[in-house]
Structures are given as C-alpha cells and as structure tokens.
Amino acid sequence: MGRVRYGLWWLDQATVGVRNRARAVTGGTAAVGRELRWAAELSARSTLAGVDHVRPEPWSDRGLLWLFGGISIAAVAVAVLLGFGMAHWAMTSSGATLFAAAGAVAVGAVLLPLAYLVFASKRRGRR
Incomplete structure (x- = not known):
C-alpha cells in the first residue's frame, strides 16, 4: 500500500x-x-x-355606530400622525422617515376593518 x-x-x-x-x-x-x-x-x-365556512351576522345599528365611530377616531389619529410625519419629512429631518412609515402602516390597519365590512357582506354562490 x-x-x-x-x-x-x-x-x-x-x-x-x-x-x-x-x-x-x-x-x-x-x-x-x-x-x-x-x-x-x-x-x-x-x-x-x-x-370558507364563515358567515358573518348582520350588526345592529348601535354596533355599526360604535364601529364607525372608532374607525373615524382612528382615521383622525392617523391623519394627525401622517401630517406630523410628512411635515418632518418635508423639512428633511433625520428621523422623519419612521413617522411616515408608521403612518403608512396605520393607514393599512385602519383600512382593514373597512375592507372586511365591504367583502364580508358579499353574496355566496349557489349551494
């Protein structure tokens, strides 16, 4: 070897x-x-x-009032946050991008309940 x-x-x-x-x-x-x-x-x-089997029940008027009231308050808060963020960003502040990004995420979070309300009430196909 x-x-x-x-x-x-x-x-x-x-x-x-x-x-x-x-x-x-x-x-x-x-x-x-x-x-x-x-x-x-x-x-x-x-x-x-x-x-696929979820069937949302219709809400009462009081429930819808509270939901849309909460969504409107959240929308105002998002608008204020975006306003401050965009103002800082326009002034080219160093930490302003975080405000703008947080505002964009918040807008998406506010739009989710509205999208659910729109698409949850669509009619089901024939069974």
Missing part, C-alpha cells in the same frame, strides 16, 4: 465518527423539516376550510 492510499485510509478511519454524527444530525433535521412542512400544510388547509 502506498503512502497516498495509506493517508486516505487513515483519514477515512479518523473521520468515521464525525461522518456518522453528521448523518444522524442531518437525518434528524430532515425528519423535523418534513414534520413541520406537514403541520404547516395541514394548518393552511384547515384555515382555508374554516374561512
């Missing part, structure tokens, strides 16, 4: 334990990954099935 072959054999024998542990770790990691993917897929399917 030559020196090169002996060196390769010795390296193979020296790294057997490390290779076995690496195989065990990657096998375990792959099994955990498959389980997580399966759980995520089941969660997504059950969520979609549950969303």
